[in-house]
Amino acid sequence: MRINTNAASLIAQEAATNTTKNVSSSLEKLSTGLRINKASDDASGLAIADKLRTQANSIGQSISNGNSAVSLTQIADKAMSEQSNILDTIKTKLVQAATDTTSDQGREAIGKDISKLLDQLNNIATQTNYNGTTLLQNGTGVNGDSALSLTFQMGETSADTIKTTSGVAANVNGLDLSSLKASAAGGFATAGASAARGFMSDVDDAINTLNGWRADFGSTQNQLESAIRNQMTQQTNIKSAESVIRDVDYAQESANFNKQNIISQAGTYAMSQANSIQQNVLRLLQ
Numbered sequence: 493m494r495i496n497t498n499a500a501s502l503i504a505q506e507a508a509t510n511t512t513k514n515v516s517s518s519l520e521k522l523s524t525g526l527r528i529n530k531a532s533d534d535a536s537g538l539a540i541a542d543k544l545r546t547q548a549n550s551i552g553q554s555i556s557n558g559n560s561a562v563s564l565t566q567i568a569d570k571a572m573s574e575q576s577n578i579l580d581t582i583k584t585k586l587v588q589a590a591t592d593t594t595s596d597q598g599r600e601a602i603g604k605d606i607s608k609l610l611d612q613l614n615n616i617a618t619q620t621n622y623n624g625t626t627l628l629q630n631g632t633g634v635n636g637d638s639a640l641s642l643t644f645q646m647g648e649t650s651a652d653t654i655k656t657t658s659g660v661a662a663n664v665n666g667l668d669l670s671s672l673k674a675s676a677a678g679g680f681a682t683a684g685a686s687a688a689r690g691f692m693s694d695v696d697d698a699i700n701t702l703n704g705w706r707a708d709f710g711s712t713q714n715q716l717e718s719a720i721r722n723q724m725t726q727q728t729n730i731k732s733a734e735s736v737i738r739d740v741d742y743a744q745e746s747a748n749f750n751k752q753n754i755i756s757q758a759g760t761y762a763m764s765q766a767n768s769i770q771q772n773v774l775r776l777l778q
Contacts, residue, residue: 505763511756524740537737548731551647578616629660654715
């Protein structure tokens with residue numbers, strides 16, 4: 493029997509040290525709720541979980557973008573709805589001015605009304621915006637004649653976009669009503685009823701053009717809402733997949749902690765017994 497090196501005690505100490513680390517690791521997982529707290533816990537799992545988290549966060553921002561875009565399209569739609577009402581009123585007034593039962597003075601008054609209504613049409617196109625982005629004449633041309641499309645980022649890659657139609661210029665110039673504006677301001681004085689009659693088709697064309705733009709914003713809104721619903725489902729599934737990798741199973745980890753705690757107590761008892769074995773040497777010396 494040897495007493496200079498207590499091998500049994502060293503083995504018990506090594507086991508106790510490892511058990512203490514296991515207990516500490518288990519407590520860390522239980523306190524944070526995470527199975528992976530550092531790369532050494534699961535290097536490959538951490539890489540996958542971080543990638544999933546980035547993907548989920550990107551999709552979350554995309555959903556936010558989509559909700560903002562839906563609000564934008566609703567603002568544009570309501571504005572064009574009012575412009576449509578204005579054009580309907582103008583068409584009615586043109587019909588009134590186009591009959592010979594209306595006097596020249598009456599046509600002059602109607603012309604002033606139409607001119608004011610067209611001014612309001614321009615005001616709506618100029619003032620309608622979302623967060624500073626003009627919606628109904630958002631181009632670089634004069635008076636919005638060269639309006640550009642609006643692009644919404646609806647995914648985690650640069651190709652995941654949804655666009656509105658290009659060429660939206662819902663003002664007098666964009667709807668080709670400049671001649672009507674000039675003639676109405678003069679009270680249709682040059683040609684009287686025939687002048688008013690000649691502009692009816694122009695207003696009809698303007699209504700059709702405006703309705704086409706409005707329909708595009710409506711279909712864009714439907715597309716955005718569909719994309720949002722799909723991405724909400726996708727985000728939920730991605731977060732669930734990340735949770736499987738990153739989050740701790742409390743039932744399993746609690747059982748593991750209890751096991752390691754019992755082993756730790758047993759290890760302490762083992763070290764005390766290993767030290768007491770050396771005392772048996774004294775009996776040989778008696």
